[in-house]
Amino acid sequence: MRIVKLTKESKNNILEGMLKRSPNNYGSYESVVADILANIKENGDKALFEYTKKFDKFDLNKDNIRVTEEEIKDAYSKVSEDLLTVIKKSLVNVKSYHEKQRQNSWFNSTEDGTILGQKVTPLERVGVYVPGGKAVYPSSVLMNIVPAKVAGVKEIIMTTPCNSEGEVNPAVLVAANEAGVDEVYKVGGAQAIGALAYGTDSIKKVDKIVGPGNIYVALAKKAVYGFVNIDSIAGPSEILVIADETANPRFVAADLLSQAEHDELASAILITTSEEFAKKVSAEVDKFVAVLSRKEIISKSLDNFGYILVAENMDEAIDAANEIASEHLEIQTADPFLVMTKIKNAGAIFLGSYSCESLGDYFAGPNHVLPTNGTAKFFSPLSVDDFVKKSSIIYYSQDALKGVYKDVAKFARCESLTAHENAALVRFEEE
Numbered sequence: 001m002r003i004v005k006l007t008k009e010s011k012n013n014i015l016e017g018m019l020k021r022s023p024n025n026y027g028s029y030e031s032v033v034a035d036i037l038a039n040i041k042e043n044g045d046k047a048l049f050e051y052t053k054k055f056d057k058f059d060l061n062k063d064n065i066r067v068t069e070e071e072i073k074d075a076y077s078k079v080s081e082d083l084l085t086v087i088k089k090s091l092v093n094v095k096s097y098h099e100k101q102r103q104n105s106w107f108n109s110t111e112d113g114t115i116l117g118q119k120v121t122p123l124e125r126v127g128v129y130v131p132g133g134k135a136v137y138p139s140s141v142l143m144n145i146v147p148a149k150v151a152g153v154k155e156i157i158m159t160t161p162c163n164s165e166g167e168v169n170p171a172v173l174v175a176a177n178e179a180g181v182d183e184v185y186k187v188g189g190a191q192a193i194g195a196l197a198y199g200t201d202s203i204k205k206v207d208k209i210v211g212p213g214n215i216y217v218a219l220a221k222k223a224v225y226g227f228v229n230i231d232s233i234a235g236p237s238e239i240l241v242i243a244d245e246t247a248n249p250r251f252v253a254a255d256l257l258s259q260a261e262h263d264e265l266a267s268a269i270l271i272t273t274s275e276e277f278a279k280k281v282s283a284e285v286d287k288f289v290a291v292l293s294r295k296e297i298i299s300k301s302l303d304n305f306g307y308i309l310v311a312e313n314m315d316e317a318i319d320a321a322n323e324i325a326s327e328h329l330e331i332q333t334a335d336p337f338l339v340m341t342k343i344k345n346a347g348a349i350f351l352g353s354y355s356c357e358s359l360g361d362y363f364a365g366p367n368h369v370l371p372t373n374g375t376a377k378f379f380s381p382l383s384v385d386d387f388v389k390k391s392s393i394i395y396y397s398q399d400a401l402k403g404v405y406k407d408v409a410k411f412a413r414c415e416s417l418t419a420h421e422n423a424a425l426v427r428f429e430e431e
């Protein structure tokens with residue numbers, strides 16, 4: 001990996017390059033996606049079936065679009081006992097973490113009879129997109145369905161591409177069933193997002209679409225925002241490691257590569273305070289890349305967006321990490337908890353030498369759907385909050401309103417909204 005001194009200029013160049021990976025910068029795909037969405041909106045199932053034939057090479061129709069009970073049973077027979085046990089263990093962890101996020105409605109009353117509050121209501125029907133093009137992601141199935149389930153969503157609809165035989169990956173189906181999915185449809189890409197957003201004869205419209213996907217999926221989600229809600233636009237994976245000379249260079253190298261292997265556009269960055277350590281990590285990276293199965297993707301990712309930055313001191317390293325605002329941040333330093341207190345921007349923070357990023361992807365419990373492309377400055381991980389909405393509750397008794405109605409009327413008059421003013425005054429017109 002290239003080793004660069006951390007300066008204002010090198011940091012700005014890196015940031016500029018990384019932002020180019022954002023789905024906001026893929027103009028040429030936008031018109032393809034717009035055409036697909038318009039066609040789905042106008043022609044529903046017919047368009048859905050045509051695109052599935054074109055992109056996924058399967059003859060979809062209204063009788064085979066939905067995954068059946070038999071197909072789910074068959075999936076269980078294809079998943080090993082060992083894997084099923086791991087999926088179940090991971091599910092327990094993910095569920096228990098997300099249960100702590102659950103918010104309750106609250107009501108606050110005062111002596112004059114006023115009651116103010118917030119009523120929390122789960123969304124009715126949510127669509128979960130599970131990618132299935134280049135790789136399969138049963139872990140993402142859990143990460144998207146579990147928070148919806150914990151929030152109390154009534155109907156959870158999953159869509160995922162099938163292969164040319166019309167089969168969905170068995171581990172994906174088993175994970176979905178274990179997590180409590182209600183319906184699964186064999187459609188992928190922008191057409192799946194269109195179907196979930198507008199509804200077709202086979203797939204009923206949802207209230208919100210969540211889940212990662214490729215550029216077609218990401219741009220389609222962006223385009224349907226407003227017809228439905230969406231979680232966020234997930235860009236290519238990212239890892240940033242802050243490490244000092246006390247860290248293990250082999251561990252750090254392994255973790256950088258774990259995200260580089262996702263995508264040629266993935267980004268893996270180490271910021272260290274030791275040049276000696278930088279060289280050691282670079283050597284370990286070379287050794288691993290030579291033997292890892294996705295070496296081509298990894299090499300491209302490292303050439304494009306891989307850096308080892310050498311900082312003057314820890315404060316400089318922390319400032320740069322806050323500016324990059326990485327999806328995943330690992331802190332492998334003498335006192336990771338102290339460094340963590342100074343971190344403002346990161347999707348998920350992994351502390352110490354034994355909290356590898358892949359632990360978070362698969363098992364620890366926190367959600368692995370995280371803000372990318374610097375959006376950790378203002379976005380949060382996918383959570384139970386994404387699957388509820390809140391209504392404000394206001395109750396004033398006659399006495400309570402009597403105490404303030406003139407203030408309300410005065411404020412309304414200042415905005416020249418006399419009907420508003422009247423609504424307050426009319427209740428006490430005899431006075």
Ligand SMILES: NC(=O)c1ccc[n+]([C@@H]2O[C@H](COP(=O)([O-])OP(=O)(O)OC[C@H]3O[C@@H](n4cnc5c(N)ncnc54)[C@H](O)[C@@H]3O)[C@@H](O)[C@H]2O)c1
Nearest residue numbers: 055131132133134135161188189212213214216234368369
């Ligand atoms: N952030 C996360 O949590 C997370 C988790 C898992 C995966 N991911 C990301 O999700 C992405 C998955 O992408 P994928 O491609 O493997 O699966 P995908 O399911 O997102 O995309 C496959 C679909 O793309 C459509 N498509 C393919 N070529 C097309 C074309 N030329 N025109 C129009 N549509 C076309 C097809 O309909 C196909 O069904 C990866 O970038 C991966 O890194 C992110």
Ligand SMILES: N[C@H](CO)Cc1c[nH]c[nH+]1
Nearest residue numbers: 137139140237238361368
């Ligand atoms: N690290 C990915 C999000 O950037 C999620 C994932 C799923 N499977 C493995 N990893």
Ligand SMILES: [Zn+2]
Nearest residue numbers: 258259262361
């Ligand atoms: Zn990952």
